[in-house]
Amino acid sequence: MSHAVITLEEKQRAYAQLHEVKALFSQRNWFAGTSGNLSVRVGDFSPEQFQFAITASGKDKSQQTPEDFLLVDQSGKPSEPTSLKPSAETLIHCEIYRLTGCGAIFHVHTVFNNVISEWFWDRKSVPVDGVELIKGLGNWEEEAHIDIPIVSNFADIPRIVPEITERLQHDIPGIMLRKHGIYAWGKNAFEAKRHLEAFEFIFEYVYRWELLNRSR
Template sequence: METAPEPALEPAEERALERAGAVLAAEAARFAALGWMRGTSGNLSVVVGRSPLRLAVTASGLDKGELTASDAVLVDGDGAAVSGGRPSAEAALHARVVRLTGAGAVVHVHTVAAVAVAERRPAGIVFRDLEMLKGLGHPAHDEDVTLPVIANSQDMAALGDRLEAVRDPRMPAVVVAGHGLYVWGADARQARHHTEVVQWLLELELARR
């Protein structure tokens, strides 16, 4: 039995997806160069529509340092593909983060520091009295800021429930134990900046211990 072809995107949707794909390719190349998206690991997304919710997500199984503008898949508010290609298996979690936080972009990278520190701080990682906290919108002194840690799962609905249960609106990130780091922001640029700041904090924590 033949399957029905996917519906074609409207021209405006095609253009939006291509623009988003170019952004995702550029951001992925940055993270890959830092060694945070080794091999085909990690995934990125940006919101391209809110009503209904639509995200452009990096396609599954591709080297993140070699993506092009065409290597993005359009998904709906549940992370299911709307048109073209196979999205990351974690697209559903990206969509969940966007629905929970109102973010415009989500970054998922696999860094050694995130996994190593989460092993030592499974209840969450507390930061205080650091200038870099300003990069997350916090004062540099006299305030505790916690980066939550959640247990890993291959079930994106379960993982999303865990993220929702521990999410602190003051911290645009969460560590998935034994897996990596999820970070979000208003757009791809802010999500990248937040990722760089959180990774710096994790590397400092790792160096201290």
């Protein structure tokens, strides 16, 4: 399948958005030890054909360089000549785009999301009740209850994908990987960032609340 043409302007816009989010998240220490990856979709979308800009694999994401991003297609292959290697987790981005048609996906490893994912692993989801920041996930119900899904983590990334296909919830813009991190998405970079920040607030809240209650 040939790739749809992405204009230089579209590509530069996507790279500029990734650059900005990457610099901001790195100030928050959200890219420890080269972890994390970010992507923004470009051009037209159908579940069978799309392209996105994604962070190159294994880079120190606290550094901003001219070689930070590349364009890939729906199968995760570079869609233009490049010496850069796409994120090792590109296939997870491909599957989330295919299932949701979203515009941006951000993935970070934090101590809070790692601890919480293990804490609730026996029920395979994190229950959250009535926390105001649930509204940051786009759910404006009074005293909303949500369950944030957690899937298995494997070193072999293609093994993770079927569980994402099975467990992704269309009303919850994120999914956790056990003792690994969170993937959050949105219709654009602004919304994906808001969702990720809301999730991380919720994880810290759940962590502190559980600790408080256990020590009583």
